[in-house]
Amino acid sequence: MTEYEMVVGLEVHVELKTETKIFCSCSTRFGAPPNTQCCPVCMGLPGSLPVLNQKVVEYAIQAGMATSCTIAKYSKQDRKNYFYPDLPKAYQISQYDLPLCEKGSLEIETPAGSKKIGITRIHIEEDAGKLVHDKDGSYLDCNRCGVPLIEIVSEPDIRSAEEAVAYLQKLRAVMLFTGVSDCRMEEGSLRCDVNLSVHKPGEPFGTRTEMKNLNSFQFIQKAIQYEYQRQVEALERGEEIVQETRRFDEKTGKTFPMRRKEDANDYRYFPDPDLMPIEPPEELVSALRAAMPPLPDQQKARYMKEMGLPAGEAELLTGSPGMMAYFEEAAACSAHPRQLAAFLTTQVFRLLDGGEEIPVSPAHLAALVEMIADGEISGATARQVLAALWKQDGDPGEYVRCHDLMQLSDPVCLKPVVEEVVRENAGAVSDYRNGKTAALKALMGQVMGRTGGRANPEVAEKLLLELVQS
């Protein structure tokens, strides 16, 4: 039986980091007391009118440039009409058929190599307010009303949950490098809608479902995996997939139907008569292009070419400007950038666990990697030292000396230990001699145990082999 392939397209909402809202001069600061950052315009009072914040246009154009989009010469804003208590005007000002940016792409790294994900469009729009419910009723907080967003719509080019996450991470990196957004997922400044269908390769795409407002990489991955399984199992049972919006439940990790296609709103889009068309002047576009900061892909290419880093590691190290700066600073103190990159993207990333702040200074980390490269400490010791520095940063050399962790590489020192192990483990030795090569591992473990993990594995193994093979 042929495997089902998943087909995923993402709609990502990114909050732009303008000081003020998209159509008024209210602050966009996160976390202010309810309804303290709103005015007649963003609250949609009768008679109020929107005035487009030019910074929003500039940021959106920069986001478009960073994703290789074509920048529109003529764009307009439209009203998306629907009733909901968090939408004060009962329409959202968005863009319908003439978005600011179109036809771009992003390159991601997959286990099968690099892959291009198409970007259909990027448009600007305003955020809605927030409803707060408690036992006494529901309350409306208008602080978010009119916070500027861009919506980045991808082509259905994504084929796995891992690719979806890689795409989002890349998109986030690009937005961070461009400086148009903080992309703080926990504050909702990067949110994702997932469109997913399944089909057998060679057959047309299946019916898709949509999952809205996912706000962590982990949830996105889980939601995609669950929804893929659900659709495949439904098809296997001979059921049809219904086009609908589904809600991902973070607690159970399952998705549930929310709204069917036939219940979907007719948004009655039409050009907003309160706003003029957006025609970005040529000079503005070229000035913005000239002012583009280096993008992650340029840095990534440089690391691959100049330092010989593998694509995957280079991608990870350019995942944010902060990470890149850290690596650059550490690499400046290091004679072994490749080992540094490998150590960073494995050991350090493991401790980061999705976070951003590395509590060890770049110079100390570089020094630690130098000690591995010079054979002064083992990899296992390095992990131990890293964990210690993570709690309290300091000079790794000093830590190693104080805790007597230097690697034992001198055969004269190691030989008595190895001999002792061979003597006391006759069973394992004879197993090895009878062809059970795995027994060597047990013997090595003994050597490591007796040296507190400090034995240089290469030297120890060589000594061990000499003894057991003789």
Next chain:
Amino acid sequence: MEKDLTKLTVRQLADGMARRVFSSEEVTAATLAAIRQRDPEIGAYLTVLEEDALAAARESDQRRSKGEALSPLDGIPAGIKDNICTKGVRTTCASRMLEQFVPPYDAHVMEQLKGAGVVMLGKLNMDEFAMGSTTENSHFQLTRNPADPSRVPGGSSGGSAAAVAAGEAAFALGSDTGGSIRQPAAFCGVVGLKPTYGAVSRYGLVAFASSLDQIGPLTRDVADAALVMNAIAGHDRRDSTSVPGETPDYTALLGQEIRGKRLALPREFLGEGLAPAVREAVLGAARRFEQLGARVEEVSMPALGHALPAYYILSSAEASSNLARFDGIRYGYRSPHYEDMASLYRNTRSEGFGPEVKRRIMLGTFALSAGYYDAYYKKALQVRTLVLRDYQRIFEDFDAVLSPVAPTTAYRIGEKTTDPLEMYLGDIYTVPVNIAGLPALSLPCGRDADGLPVGMQLTGPAFSEPALLQLGSAFESEEG
């Protein structure tokens, strides 16, 4: 000089105050007295601000005594249509929906008028949300035509026109989406100017149809309209459709002769449905323009015939979206009868809006619906372009288009309320101007056999208000 202070023009009042013949307080008190005396019958006002007006008048008098008068309008008492936001003063749009709505801010035009020292008397009745041509669609009250109280004042700015005609305000502000300043001005025998789209900021005007709405003056004569325009027009960055650049002096061409001016008389505006008395008055006006040295020629503007249906699609579509915010959630009327969100919306809007408003919302919602957009809204936009081109073609050879304002003089109260389509047809001469975003001046040009005022309309190219006012003023002085 006229002894009755409520009959004087803005210029005469300003002159009298400057020469200390009377004070703003006296003028304001006389106007408030006229409101007390006449408005129980006329019904122009929804809100009268007696104390505030007198206090503002006294402040104006103090400024003047120190030689610090703010503008030619300082101390002039005026009424404001009730769809223009007034800080701290309820702004109802003559709707149950906004019966208790008190805006926390002033419309741009209110800031301008206050900055000019104008004394605000109160808020004027209108058709609900400016939808209508008789002011009968007000949720609160009828307004009667001062020329004949058994008749409507026209609409939607019926309260504004009636107040000016009845001496209950020296001037008034109205709004015009499809004729709502010009038609009531014609019905009541006063002057009304619908400015070029973008000449006056819409900030603080409760929107009916955003791409068509403009605020403008209703006054006793043409020169007054120019004076008020000088106070309210100009760029405002809070309205993206407000046109940047220098604001002209609207009085600049007043009094200059009009010899050699060319006026077009579109055949399409003199045909079927036009009352003979109106036709006669307009043709009479054409002859008088010729006597003043202007050339009048009959022309054809075929696209104008499509303007009315296009207007009702565009204006209703925009209205359906603009009025969606009145949902009972944050302000305004909320139905006490609801179980859930849907019934809260449904009952609030069913009970809060009157029948004409609901009719337009449904019409507009339909025109924008999936599958109908191209046939209605998009088509209407195309007609809009055609209408504009028709005007542009005419303005290559002519300075202005002369036409009636409305097919008839003022209707009897109740006469048109049963048939909305017939009511819509009354807008046939005024809506093409809004569709094309042009300025048009409505001014009296005679009376019919019943003594009811007849209005004529002068339409010019965009931003030709000073020239239109020049034409109107020349005609007016000829009239005497």
